[in-house]
Amino acid sequence: MNTIDCSHAILSRAKPALGSVSEKKKKNQTKISRLEEYLQQRDYLGALTLLEFQRSTGEIEEHGDLWLGYCSFHLGDYKKAMEVYKSLTAQPGCPAEVWVYLACVLFFLGLYKEAEDAASKAPMSPLQNRLLFHLAHKFNDEKKLMGFHQNLEDVIEDQLSLASIHYMRSHYQEAIDIYKRLLLQDRDFLALKVYVALCYYKLDYYDVSQEVLAAYLQKVPDSTIALNLKACNHFRLYNGKAAEAELKNLIDISSCSFEFAKELIRHNLVVFRGGEGALQVLPPLIDVIPEARLNLVIYYLRQDDVQEAYNLIQDLVPTTPQEYILKGVVNAALGQDIGSRENLKSAQQFFQLVGGSASECDTIPGRQCMASCFFLLRQFDDVLIYLNSVKGYFLNDDTFNFNYAQAKAALGNYKQAEEIFLVIQSEKIKNDYVYLSWLARCYIMNQKGQLAWELYLKMGTSSDSFSLLQLIANDCYKMGQFYYAAKAFDALEKLDPSSNYWEGKRGACVGIFQLILANKEPKETLKEVVPLLRNSGNPQVEYIIRILRKWAKDNRVLLS
Incomplete structure (x- = not known):
């Protein structure tokens, strides 16, 4: 175009x-x-x-x-x-x-x-x-x-x-108006239908784009550009396999006489195949096809190579909403990775520029941008306003649900947040500490401390598992789920004996005893409290155990 x-x-x-x-x-x-x-x-x-x-x-x-x-x-x-x-x-x-x-x-x-x-x-x-x-x-x-x-x-x-x-x-409607006016003057300008279809594609009206494109393909069924656009529409409406199937007549690149068409097909096949061959195909096309740079940045992001993505895009002066959005995403990812407030601020500004623009404010990407802007500002009420307005388009989108659940949880709506977290299928997200920590908090706030503890048990030893232990210990304590608080503080104390985790464990064990006295916890739980206490070398341990044993004897509870 x-x-x-x-x-x-x-x-x-x-x-x-x-x-x-x-x-x-x-x-x-x-x-x-x-x-x-x-x-x-x-x-x-x-x-x-x-x-x-x-x-x-x-x-x-x-x-x-x-x-x-x-x-x-x-x-x-x-x-x-x-x-x-x-x-x-x-x-x-x-x-x-x-x-x-x-x-x-x-x-x-x-x-x-x-x-x-x-x-x-x-x-x-x-x-x-x-x-x-x-x-x-x-x-x-x-x-x-x-x-x-x-x-x-x-x-x-x-x-x-x-x-x-x-x-x-990105003034797509203005371009459509010109093309339609020219078509009214002469219906034989069939190629203009491809341009109109391309504009509708850019406006995310993929079904309308297909309808307009079909009229052109009836007359010119072997058009490289039109068939490529049809494939792109299928990619958006369905999936990469459907898109690649539409390119079957163009896959034999040697049959294309246009060098640009060959390059375009190679580029799009990388996209349709989820990034397969990106490092071989995209770098030589960066100065040929504008989207090649953007798709290579996306590839690096998906590989968690945030620094390489940033290196590739930092000098790009954005001129389209897609470029502003991608610069925002890269800056947000880098800012969160290295704790850079400067990058996070840049990301927030890029998102706000797109979401607040007259041409994008009512589009789905525009509303997502405003949600991202408010997310970085931690204004979660506003985040939900924008996410609620587009959630119908992302019912099975794991990334959307991840952000949606976090916003719900941040506002204390833990029941809905838990439900949304649990529909996420992506193993990459489910193994992310942010996901695990939010889900654990939701479990605890929903009185399901055992499930939070099970999340920890499935993790290997790492700084993330240590952080999750701290979260479980403190949140369970706050919510009166003293049994799992005691287990978490006990594990923390073993990992760092010189700390003051003993005080947390002592309070949790006393809390369990109080729940037993109030008939809110089975008496048998006391059998597990004594071993937890014995794991500590604090002089207060024996005094507490004597009190527990006396009560147990009076109430006919057998302790080890």
Whole structure:
């Protein structure tokens, strides 16, 4: 969609006026007619083959090199087109407009400064203005952008250029309005349906995008771009396997004549396959396909390589909501990993910029961004307002449920939080300490201390298991679940005998005794309290045990 329509301005397809026609010229006219036939059918490969054959036989007609550049450009072979146009500009008497053709090729090669320099050597023309309009967008020069915008006319090429700028600035509805207006003027502009479908895809209306795209594919069933977009819609609506199935006619990459199409397919297959082959495919495409950098960042995040993700995105100046969101996610992840308030603040600001923007505030990603912003600010009432508004779209989404449950628990709604935590299927999340600690707290607050203790028993020895023990000990104590508080304090005391965990264990053991006296705990529990006390070397132990034994004897409870 970030295309500039150069085709109409390269050369008129009308044949030059000819004088008397010799046999040789008649022969050349036949060849020119064949060239025109190829061009009218948009068979640029056939046209290029003919032109190269003519060049090899020394019979290439007038303007042949211009047509070579033209065909190479339309085949996506921008390097070859650049070589042709550069060669032409070095020749005496080169038409001045060749500079703008060279500038267009340089633009598509990502050489924006060189493109601007070449365009400045070309005479003023609508094509030059469109190119400079796009370059101003690339350079984020709003003043120049508006200046070239004012020079646009109400003609198809200029309006298409304007629509593409709207698209790249995430003004998708404005782009749709232009495309629909042009379609009303001429129903034969079928390719515009692909652009409309692409805009709806960006607006997350995948089913609408499919409907619009179907009309185009009925007429052009082998369109690489349209089939790729259809596959992307299937990826969003269904899954990666469904998306890959839609690319079955394009999987044989060698059959694609467009180099960009080959790269796009390779890129999208990585996405459809959940990141498979990302490190081999995506790095060379970072400066070719804008999404390649973003998807490589996502791959690193999924591999828990947050620092590498940050290195890849830190210098990216975000211009689209997706880029702002990803920078927010990376900064949040890094901030939480290394305890950086600066990164967390940056993340909160990125999320707020997207969620608070007029174009995104009512979209699902926009509302998720506001939820993330308030999550980092620990304003969980506001988090739930936004998450509740979109939860219908994420019923089985583990990441959404993880955040949703945390917000519920943070506000004290432990019953619902426990239910949401337990529907999560991802083993990665279920093994995360944040998940385990929140679930343990929910269990305890819901009077299920035993389940919290079982979570600890399933963990290996680590700093996380030590932290979970502390949580269980303190929360169980607060909630009057003294038995599991005592067990947790006992385990903590064994791990760190020099600490004051004895005081917590002593209080928990006394608490158990009080519950027994109040008939809220079975008398038999006292059998387990005495061994816990004996694990401590504190002089108070024997005094407490004597009291417990006397009561047990009076109440006929056998202690070991």
